[in-house]
Amino acid sequence: MIRLEALGKRYKSVEVLNRITLTVDAGEFVVITGRSGGGKTTLLSIAGALTKPDEGAVYIEGIDILRLPESELAALRNRKIGFVFQFPSLIAALTVLDNVLLPVAFSDRSPNRTDRDFAESLLEQVGITGKNALYPSQLSGGQQRRVAIARAMMNRPSIILADEPTGDLDETTEAEIMNLFQEINRRGTTVVMVTHAVDYAELGKAYVLKNGNLFPYEGAALPASAARGATAAAPAGSVQGEVL
Ligand SMILES: Nc1ncnc2c1ncn2[C@@H]1O[C@H](COP(=O)(O)OP(=O)(O)O)[C@@H](O)[C@H]1O
Ligand SMILES: [Mg+2]
Numbered sequence: 001m002i003r004l005e006a007l008g009k010r011y012k013s014v015e016v017l018n019r020i021t022l023t024v025d026a027g028e029f030v031v032i033t034g035r036s037g038g039g040k041t042t043l044l045s046i047a048g049a050l051t052k053p054d055e056g057a058v059y060i061e062g063i064d065i066l067r068l069p070e071s072e073l074a075a076l077r078n079r080k081i082g083f084v085f086q087f088p089s090l091i092a093a094l095t096v097l098d099n100v101l102l103p104v105a106f107s108d109r110s111p112n113r114t115d116r117d118f119a120e121s122l123l124e125q126v127g128i129t130g131k132n133a134l135y136p137s138q139l140s141g142g143q144q145r146r147v148a149i150a151r152a153m154m155n156r157p158s159i160i161l162a163d164e165p166t167g168d169l170d171e172t173t174e175a176e177i178m179n180l181f182q183e184i185n186r187r188g189t190t191v192v193m194v195t196h197a198v199d200y201a202e203l204g205k206a207y208v209l210k211n212g213n214l215f216p217y218e219g220a221a222l223p224a225s226a227a228r229g230a231t232a233a234a235p236a237g238s239v240q241g242e243v244l
Contacts (some may be wrong), residue, residue, distance in 0.1 A: 001026040001159060001190050002047055007056035009042055016042050018212030019056065026158070029185045029204030030192045033217060038209045040194040041086060041163055047192060048161045049077045061158070078107050082152030082189075084162040088144050090136040096123065096147050097132040103154040115154075122150040126180060142173035149180060153189075160184060162193040178203065 002024040009017040016039040024030050024047075034040055045051040046058060049065050058065050060080060065073060082103075090099045100119040101111045111119075123132060126146040128139075136144050145165060152160055162181065166174035178200060185191045191204070206217035 001028070001061060002192070003057075003059040004043075004047060005057040005059070007043070007046060007053045007058070009039070009046065009051075009053045015212055017046075017053065020209075020212070020214050022207070022214055024159075024190060024192055026190055027185075027188060028190055029182070030190075031200055031204050031206040031217070032192065032194045032209055032214070033196060033200075033206065034209035036196060039212060040196075040209050043209060044161050044163050044192065044194050048081050048083060048159075049073055050083075075107075078103060079155055080158050082155065082157035082160045084145075084148050084152045084160065084165045086163040086165075086167065086194075088136070088141065088148070088168075090144055090147055090151075092136055095133050095135060096128065096139070099136065099147055100151045100154055102151060107155065119150070119154060122153050123147070126150045127176075142169050142177065145169065145173075145177055146180070149177070149184075153184065157189065159190045159192065162191065164195055165193065167196070 002022075004020060004022045007017050007020045008015075020043065022030075032040055032043065042051065046053050049058065049060070052066065060076065063076065065076065068076065091102065094102070097116070097119055100122060101115060104111045104115045120132065123129070123146075126149050128143060128146050128150065131139065131143070136147070139147065149165070152162075160181070165181070166177050169177065174197075181191055181193060182203065185204075193200070193203075207214045208217045
């Protein structure tokens with residue numbers, strides 16, 4: 001489904017990813033954890049064709065995406081990948097329903113009746129009802145995140161990439177959103193989720209991103225102090241700039 005080969009990425013003198021190789025099979029739920037500033041967002045955005053690595057290869061369903069022209073790459077991203085970003089990313093000027101319909105508007109056609117019905121059913125599935133005509137600012141943080149998840153599902157992607165989708169939410173809402181991702185995965189969508197909350201490493205196949213490399217996550221192998229550091233390091237909305 002996704003194959004990352006010997007990915008390298010550096011920003012100026014900082015080596016963020018050091019020849020990372022990872023295979024994500026269809027239907028898997030992969031969790032990537034690690035300290036703030038460790039390169040998780042960078043890795044996810046390379047896997048989702050939003051950022052180019054300095055070296056290495058990215059295959060999505062067997063397609064060597066770094067060799068695609070930008071227009072084909074954008075189309076592949078739009079069709080196959082749903083993103084749930086780290087920070088609230090709904091468009092303030094659009095209603096809830098139109099936000100969910102955005103991926104259709106970004107493909108080569110206007111939303112039709114069927115799209116609207118599907119968007120409404122997605123909103124129901126994520127627990128948002130009776131709010132389709134409201135604007136994002138009229139929703140709570142958790143509700144906005146649910147709308148973002150519905151939007152990520154709009155083009156029926158085979159892969160959902162989620163970057164700390166619960167970092168800014170309270171514990172109860174966080175658990176509900178995690179259940180939602182599990183449900184999406186059970187229905188057949190491959191999920192790759194980045195989280196700095198190690199509690200969720202139990203959800204699927206888990207890795208730690210450390211010193212630019214991925215290691216299989218084993219609860220006991222990550223010192224409690226590192227886990228605490230990881231959880232405490234990035235309050236919602238903070239600027240992430242630290243280096244390992
Ligand atoms: N666009 C960028 N320009 C320069 N440095 C960046 C950029 N994006 C990320 N970095 C740096 O790369 C490192 C990893 O960042 P990031 O991938 O956001 O880590 P994480 O998501 O694990 O917190 C950090 O040191 C960060 O400052
Ligand atoms: Mg990040």
